Amino acid sequence: MPAHGHTAGSSVQETLLPALALLAxxxxxxLLAHRARRGNPALGWSRRRTAWFMTGIFLLGVALLPPxxxxxxxxxxGHMAQHMLIGMYAPLALVLAAPVTLLLRTLPATRGRQLTAVLHSPPARVIAHPAVALALSTGSLAxxxxxxxxxxxxxxxxxxxLLHAHFLLxxxxxxYVIAGPDPAPSRPGVRARLVCLxxxxxxxxVISQLMYGGFWVDIHAPVEQVQGGAEIMYYGGDVAELLLAAALVANWRPDHRSRTTPSTVAPQGMSEGWERVPGAGG
Known part of the structure; x- marks a missing residue:
């Protein structure tokens, strides 16, 4: 496989810049979690959510930094291992951190209403449809x-x-669509999400098996590397998707709406109708 042309300076940049971005x-x-706890001590913010976010950042660091x-x-x-970390494992951890709910807890009311309006807009509803998310994440691999x-x-x-950014986003x-704890304006039922999963x-x-057999793939790399990458995709993808299914089951609340009361809605940026995430309290 052709390697990127690296100089010592570019290698330092490719290590330093991702590290700084992840730390930021x-x-x-x-900082937002601290503000959420300080602004409403009774509601607080879950340390479990914070731990999930730090886990996601750690996984991204493993993928984007040496070795x-x-x-x-x-x-x-190595590319396929990186792909698994950036595109499957780190996203699940970051999503379980409920970053949208944290933003809505800490933003001023006006900003919170603006963000909620964006999340309920027709383009956001289309992008957040499971079929669209499936095409962007899995379909793009073909x-x-x-x-x-x-x-x-x-x-x-x-x-x-850009490929890294696509994998992550x-x-x-x-x-988020399948198992995110952040509320979604048009998320379908559990059965539909399980079908998409x-x-x-x-x-x-299918993609990993075709890759292993050398059918139709266009990858300039030795055969043993392509087959090794296919095995990483096959087994690593299975584990990641089982974890996603477990998150879906864990976050499933069949009577969630009936239990929601105005007192459980975040007091600052969260607008009316945007529910509190289960377990988001401290």
Whole structure:
């Protein structure tokens, strides 16, 4: 597999900049969690949610920093391990941290209403549909590995980072739609989400098996690396999707709406009708 052209300066940048960005995200979440606890001690903010966010940041750090990042430049198996961490494991942990609810707890009322309006807008409803999230997260893998797109990203640093961003954002979207504790304006029932999750599992299995057999894939890497990457996708994807299914079951509250009262709604940025996340209290 062709490697990125690295100089000593670019290698330092590719290590330093992601590390600083991750530290900034972790610091911002911790600050907002502190404000949520200080602003309403009775409601508070769950340390479990905070731990999930820190876990997600840690997994992203493992993926984007040495030794995994240099290995991903040189070996397709490293790329696939990186893909699993950025696109499946870290998103699940970040989504379980309920960052939208935290924002709505800490934003001023006007900003909170604006954010709620965006989340309830028609474009947001379309993007948050399970079928769309499935196409963006899982369907894009066929485009990546069965066309020259992947080989382009290995020689173009900008395309490489755009690919990372796509993995992360589409992974967060899919985890949010399927099992996110943050309320969603048009989330379907559990059965529909389980069907989408089942389709994702099947699609990952088919793509990884085609990749292992060398059918239609367009990956410029030694056969043993491609087959190793396919095995990582197959088994790593299964584990990640089982964890997502477990999160779906854990966050399922069949009588949630009937139990919601005005006293459980966040007092600051959360607008009327935006429910409190179960377990979000301290």
């Amino acid at each position: 995200c972790a610091g911002a979440y911790l 995994v990042a240099p290995f991903a430049h040189e070996d397709f198996r 485009v990546l590995y069965f066309t020259p797109l992947y080989n382009t990203t290995t020689s173009n640093p900008a395309a490489h980072w 589409s992974g967060c979207l899919f985890a 089942g389709v994702a599992i099947a699609a990952h299995a």
